[in-house]
Amino acid sequence: MYFPTIDQRQIKDLVDGVHARTFWGENMLMAYVDLDANAIIPIHHHVHEQMGVVLQGKLQFTIADEVRDLQPGDIYIIPSGINHGVIVGPEPARVLDIFSPVREEYKY
Amino acid sequence: MYFPTIDQRQIKDLVDGVHARTFWGENMLMAYVDLDANAIIPIHHHVHEQMGVVLQGKLQFTIADEVRDLQPGDIYIIPSGINHGVIVGPEPARVLDIFSPVREEYKY
Numbered sequence: 431m432y433f434p435t436i437d438q439r440q441i442k443d444l445v446d447g448v449h450a451r452t453f454w455g456e457n458m459l460m461a462y463v464d465l466d467a468n469a470i471i472p473i474h475h476h477v478h479e480q481m482g483v484v485l486q487g488k489l490q491f492t493i494a495d496e497v498r499d500l501q502p503g504d505i506y507i508i509p510s511g512i513n514h515g516v517i518v519g520p521e522p523a524r525v526l527d528i529f530s531p532v533r534e535e536y537k538y
Numbered sequence: 539m540y541f542p543t544i545d546q547r548q549i550k551d552l553v554d555g556v557h558a559r560t561f562w563g564e565n566m567l568m569a570y571v572d573l574d575a576n577a578i579i580p581i582h583h584h585v586h587e588q589m590g591v592v593l594q595g596k597l598q599f600t601i602a603d604e605v606r607d608l609q610p611g612d613i614y615i616i617p618s619g620i621n622h623g624v625i626v627g628p629e630p631a632r633v634l635d636i637f638s639p640v641r642e643e644y645k646y
Contacts, residue, residue, distance in 0.1 A: 432601035433614055455617055457587045457638035458566065462613065479565045483591070483634050485611065493540035503593065505570065505634070506541055509563055526591050526613070528636045530565035 436462050442538055445471055447518075452536045459532040465489070465516070465523045473515035478529040480508040487523025489516050544570050550646055553579055555626075560644045567640040573597070573624070573631045581623035586637040588616040595631025597624050 439451035439462075447469030450461040465471075465487070473492065483505045491500050493514040500506065508514050529536070547559035547570075555577030558569045573579075573595070581600065591613045599608050601622045608614065616622050637644070 530638045
């Protein structure tokens with residue numbers, strides 16, 4: 431339970447081409463997210479605060495009116511209620527997202 | 539503010555050989571942590587829930603009575619109040635830690 435084995439988790443598709451494996455505690459839910467090349471997460475928002483880091487690949491990230499090209503090691507912070515979306519580059523990508531409070535709909 | 543530039547943050551030394559750059563919102567504090575080769579984070583605990591991922595290097599992680607050798611991409615989940623500590627391998631390492639609630643003493 432302290433050291434989850436990512437490969438043994440069931441995959442949950444968040445949107446087309448975006449595949450998450452999630453883990454959670456009391457205050458936070460972590461999503462290990464694989465994104466297909468050229469996948470798109472449309473602009474959306476939620477009450478949960480979100481922070482993350484790019485683990486692999488390149489993504490164009492939009493938060494509010496800021497647009498950035500991110501690569502491995504880059505981080506992002508999305509306050510509660512702020513619009514954000516992603517366009518994945520020409521290669522698959524992987525990010526680690528953390529939400530607080532726990533996104534109940536991402537449990538499974 | 540949505541896309542913090544890690545290299546421009548001031549470095550805060552958490553313990554000897556453990557150098558953090560931190561970012562925070564309302565519910566979470568993220569620590570981008572560089573660890574010197576062979577550095578040791580002694581066993582400790584805190585009320586904050588902690589989750590993280592290894593970005594670079596190898597570390598021996600202890601949480602409660604479980605001991606694991608972690609490498610890049612591996613994740614860990616530390617519930618509130620649970621003892622944990624780290625011994626870094628023979629190369630420098632980097633991890634991303636997220637705490638909730640915000641660890642006020644890690645702000646600066």
